[in-house]
Amino acid sequence: MSDDRTAADDPYGPWGPAEEDELADLDEFLRVSAELTGFDVPELRATGMADEHHRTTLAHRVRDEHALVHLWYVGAWPGEAPSSARAHDHGLVWRTFRASPPGAAAPGHGSWAAAPAGAAPFGGSPSEGAPFGGSPSEGAPFGGEQR
Known part of the structure; x- marks a missing residue:
């Protein structure tokens, strides 16, 4: 060359x-x-x-x-x-x-059932019938009504 x-x-x-x-x-x-x-x-x-x-x-x-x-x-x-x-x-x-790769580390059985540490539950205070607190419509996906 x-x-x-x-x-x-x-x-x-x-x-x-x-x-x-x-x-x-x-x-x-x-x-x-x-x-x-x-x-x-x-x-x-x-x-x-x-x-x-x-x-x-x-x-x-x-x-x-x-x-x-x-x-x-x-x-x-x-x-x-x-x-x-x-x-x-x-x-x-x-x-x-400051994250873990998906599926690389087992977080433990049932860890998905609780809100992450330091996170406020949806809608503020816990109430029955909603996944993490608030009214059922407040816990709905994308902030919309539950269907």
Whole structure:
């Protein structure tokens, strides 16, 4: 290939061969990942996914910053399934939202029957006949009348 090639012609994408070699080192991979994701290296290591995400990244010859961020937040390389269920469950997206991935952690039998901690019941004070208090029409879906 000639030296006057454009960025679109570069098979390495935004990371040239020198940067690709640097990412072969786990510590450098984590440093770059921390810079891109906004999480520091200890936080990335705490996900338990550093080695798996590093292997996933090295398996892709063409890399870009967006793909690396996507991998950390969602647990999958763009356009692919997550490398494991664990990768999805430990994605940074859940830490960002301070939530648990659906179905990843059992909340306990009957936990759905009570309002979340700190949440006011529908309609204020509890009353009989309504799921979380208030009158039956106040507990209706979308604030409408029960049908």
